Amino acid sequence: MKKVLPLIFILQFISCDEFLEDCIFFVSKPNLRTERISEGRVGIEYYQVIVGEVRNEFGHYFYSFHVENLPDGIRSFEVENKLILQGVPNEAGVFSVEITLSVEEDCYDSEDDDEFDCDNLCFSNDTDSKVYSLVIND
16 A cells, blocks of 8 residues: 555646646746856957846747946847847946846747647746946956
C-alpha cells in the first residue's frame, strides 16, 4: 500500500503536466541578462545595450523598460527586448542607474492554437530590476 500511494499521487498530476512544467519546475520570469555596463568618458559617445529576456520560455512578449538616474547627455530607447543607452555624457561621476524590465505576454485569440494562450504561463513575477553602476570619467 505504501508503494501505491506515491504512484497514485503522481498519476493525479499527469493531466496537469503543463501546470507542473510552467508553474513549478520551470518558472518563467523576466531577467535583465546584462550583468555590468561599460564605463564612459565625458565628451565621448557612449553606447551600451542591455538585454531583457524571459527565462525558460520561447514565447512572444512585449518588453518595456523604465530607467532612472541617467547622467546628463545620455538617453535611453527600446528596441524589442533591448534597452539602448546612448549619448555624450556631460559630467563625470559614478551614477547608480536603476533599470526595471516589465514583460507582458503577447496574447492573441486563436481557436486552433493554444501554444501561446496567456493562461499557459505562470510568471513568478512580471518585472526584474537591477541597479547598474555607471562610471563616467573625465
